[in-house]
Amino acid sequence: MAGLDDVFGDLFASVDAVVLFSPSGSYYERFTDVDDFDIVVVGTENAVGAETFVELPLEFDDVSDRVRFGLEGALEQGVVEDGDELACATSVFSDGIDTVSRVRADAEAHTGIYDLFAKSRADPEVVKSVLEVAIELGKKGQKGKPVGALFVVGDAGKVMNKSRPLSYNPFEKSHVHVGDPIVNVMLKEFSRLDGAFIISDAGKIVSAYRYLEPSAEGIDIPKGLGARHMAGGAITRDTNAISIVLSESDGLVRAFKAGELILEVDPEAY
Numbered sequence: 001m002a003g004l005d006d007v008f009g010d011l012f013a014s015v016d017a018v019v020l021f022s023p024s025g026s027y028y029e030r031f032t033d034v035d036d037f038d039i040v041v042v043g044t045e046n047a048v049g050a051e052t053f054v055e056l057p058l059e060f061d062d063v064s065d066r067v068r069f070g071l072e073g074a075l076e077q078g079v080v081e082d083g084d085e086l087a088c089a090t091s092v093f094s095d096g097i098d099t100v101s102r103v104r105a106d107a108e109a110h111t112g113i114y115d116l117f118a119k120s121r122a123d124p125e126v127v128k129s130v131l132e133v134a135i136e137l138g139k140k141g142q143k144g145k146p147v148g149a150l151f152v153v154g155d156a157g158k159v160m161n162k163s164r165p166l167s168y169n170p171f172e173k174s175h176v177h178v179g180d181p182i183v184n185v186m187l188k189e190f191s192r193l194d195g196a197f198i199i200s201d202a203g204k205i206v207s208a209y210r211y212l213e214p215s216a217e218g219i220d221i222p223k224g225l226g227a228r229h230m231a232g233g234a235i236t237r238d239t240n241a242i243s244i245v246l247s248e249s250d251g252l253v254r255a256f257k258a259g260e261l262i263l264e265v266d267p268e269a270y
């Protein structure tokens, strides 16, 4: 009978780099003396002080999202090259690394998921905070009932020009920023109300209750979704904003950039 290396060995044979997703210190140490391949660490923080590190905006629960994000970031930062063979080691079932996938770095497979955070006009921390609010809102709903919400992040001046108020703006004279705990409570409270939240590049909440009026021509949104997603997608083509949309009807959080649907996450998985 063949040994395990004979049957599984091709998973990691002659790889250009090993990509470790959130390794523990001791796991990372195993790789300190290797020199026939590169080591790339991907995670929400560089806890092991790796030389080559790609930051994740959140611990994607979906492993393929996690790997896609990490590889897009690694390609973008030039730490891996198009066509490189990679052994991606991550955790699926336990806290530690328990799974290895062999993946070829493919610049063509670019989904924009990395650009959404790292290359949007808005500060990556702002995008991350808004995504977290949307996920939390999706998980809890409003007093137990599902809610929808639309956040338009970045390029706020232009977004304001392509929208109109539905009601008085509760953020008119305030200087509140996303990420601040009190603001998260306010955003959740106001999400019962119609329209969109407009957030600046630096995270200032510019307005609530905005009705977006972008040109929606040629925008594709998943079947079953309506005006909120159409407007949320279209505004990102007309401006340099990104949008994060929580659907009241299917409970998913989606992100749009440049008119394209980039990311779809199920809040229940977080």
Ligand SMILES: Nc1ncnc2c1ncn2[C@@H]1O[C@H](COP(=O)(O)OP(=O)(O)OP(=O)(O)O)[C@@H](O)[C@H]1O
Residues within 6 Å of the ligand: 147, 148, 149, 150, 193, 194, 195, 196, 210, 211, 212, 213, 224, 225, 226, 227, 228, 229, 230, 231, 246, 247, 248, 249, 250
């Ligand atoms: N152009 C717009 N700008 C801002 N908000 C909008 C716009 N169009 C719709 N909305 C908001 O989206 C809400 C839901 O509308 P609709 O059901 O058509 O959207 P949807 O894409 O199906 O989203 P959901 O999955 O949450 O139902 C509306 O009540 C309104 O608050």
Ligand SMILES: [Mn+2]
Residues within 6 Å of the ligand: 225, 226, 227, 249
């Ligand atoms: Mn709807």
